[in-house]
Amino acid sequence: MLRTEVDVLTLTATPIPRTLYMALTGVRDISNLNTPPEERLPIVPHVGPYSPKLVRQAILRELERGGQIFFVHNRVNTIDAMKAHLSQLVPEARVDVGHGQMPETQLASVMHRFNAGDTDVLLSTTIIESGLDIPNANTLIVDRADTFGLAQLYQLRGRVGRGAARAYSYFFRHRKLSPTVEGQQRLEVIAENTQLGAGYSIAMRDLEIRGAGELLGTRQHGHIQAVGFHLYTRLLADAVRQIRRIEVSKNGEQKSEGRKIDVALSSLTQPLSMPVNVDLPLAVGIPADYIPDQDLRLRLYRRIADLRDATEIDALTSEFRDRFGELPEMVENLFYQMRVKLRAEKAGLSAINWESGQVVLRYPASEDRDGRRLPDLGPGIRGGKNAYWCSLGEKWKERLLETLSLLVDNGKVT
Missing domain, CATH: 3.90.1150.50 (Transcription-repair-coupling factor, D7 domain)
Structure with a gap:
């Protein structure tokens, strides 16, 4: 059936707001894969201000069980200073740096060493966000997590907990500066949605926070914040239905088509509930x-x-x-x-x-x-x-x- 009726199949853990909204309103079909791999455990989260003491405890705990750590610091100009800080904070750990501005051969060497277990802590930018599968790395620490998007945070969290061992994720904000309202909301969402397969729920909250954007334009988010998600859905459905009816009324021969259009649009007015x-x-x-x-x-x-x-x-x-x-x-x-x-x-x-x-x-x-x-x-x-x-x-x-x-x-x- 897929081969004969589907031209494009999109796979994503956290669809962008516009794509998710198109699925919710019936413009696109959507299927959810909710079954996690066997023996996979939920990741234990921590959200709070940056704490050197907690960072040291997290790294030492992972080292004691023979594991490795991802430390995300998304600023290339200060990443060497962060390495010096970590080396002083946890001298027992072997720290290596990786980011996208490094020469290709040097970055490849860093990743090979980490994959082989020759490095304890990989201090990197968001280049680790996707594509890495290292089951031995089961602790993630993200510096200034309030500046990341929800999908980024979810993808980063997915770098750990890829085996049967319990994984831990730490999302730190600035110790003194308060995060923005949206930044605090994102941290709360990532802390609340700890269950396996939470990507869909996180994408729904992202849709509510950022808005659905334009179905026929280039904007991938926006607009919803002004009126709320459910009211926006009803307003859009009513507007589309009115336009269609006006077009149909111009030609009496299209009454049956008008009925078909109303049936097609009925999905827009169905109650939309947050998946549980x-x-x-x-x-x-x-x-x-x-x-x-x-x-x-x-x-x-x-x-x-x-x-x-x-x-x-x-x-x-x-x-x-x-x-x-x-x-x-x-x-x-x-x-x-x-x-x-x-x-x-x-x-x-x-x-x-x-x-x-x-x-x-x-x-x-x-x-x-x-x-x-x-x-x-x-x-x-x-x-x-x-x-x-x-x-x-x-x-x-x-x-x-x-x-x-x-x-x-x-x-x-x-």
Whole structure:
């Protein structure tokens, strides 16, 4: 099907705002790859002012387990001074410098030494942003991270954690100078979206922060900030529909075409919800010994991803039983996770995570709460600044669905 109907296939971890908006409005088709490689672990983040003490601790911890470190300093004119600072701060570490203004042979030599393990810390500019796969490097330190774009920060974070070892990322801002409002927002987004496959959520926040740009022009972002993302979407849909109707009304013979256009534009007025990332301690999937046909499994995964309410989940669950027999535990968990995800979307959540034996229900970052905590929802459900921390006991799966239903019925408790 792809060979006969698709001319251009774009692969990206964080689509630019205009491209993502084209996908959301139906101008482009989009498919999400949400399954991470086996044994991959989420990267532990840290965001804060630059701390030499913390830098030394991070480097020494990585050296003690035989790993390597990326240190990003995106200023060529001061990168040698930063090397002297690191050499004095951590004399135990072997530090090498790499940047795009170096001669090609010299830069290649630096990268070969780091890849071979002869260098402990690679101090570089953003030339490491993409294309590197060094599983032994599992600590990333970024200086003045508030000056980077969201996609850059996400790509840089992707340089570590490429094996089975736990990885750490440190995003430092200036110790004395306050970051810009947009810079602080970017740091908050990268700190909040730590789950595997967070690129789509980060791209959505980038779209909201920077705007969608021009669909028919050259601007790749902008405009949305003035009115907000959802209002901008409705305004654009109404404007396009009015123009189309005016054109159709000029020729009575085009009434059927007008109806087709309205159908095509209907996707623009569908409610757009922030995708919810669900990370629970459950094995989910369709085992090959349950459905051996790989193509059929992929089609069923797509059908599951397209489910929109509990009735559809029940119907598909019954179809699975009729066609393939009783559901294995992994498939049961898959349908359960879809129920959780749909209720979380209705409740306005952005993520559901399992942390230290508790279920954390996170809302998108909000600026209208003035630091106030969310109210508690009863025994075992404690409100935080922008999340609920739930101690649900042994029957946590049933209680989680009940809690989500409560949030849906009451709306976001204020």
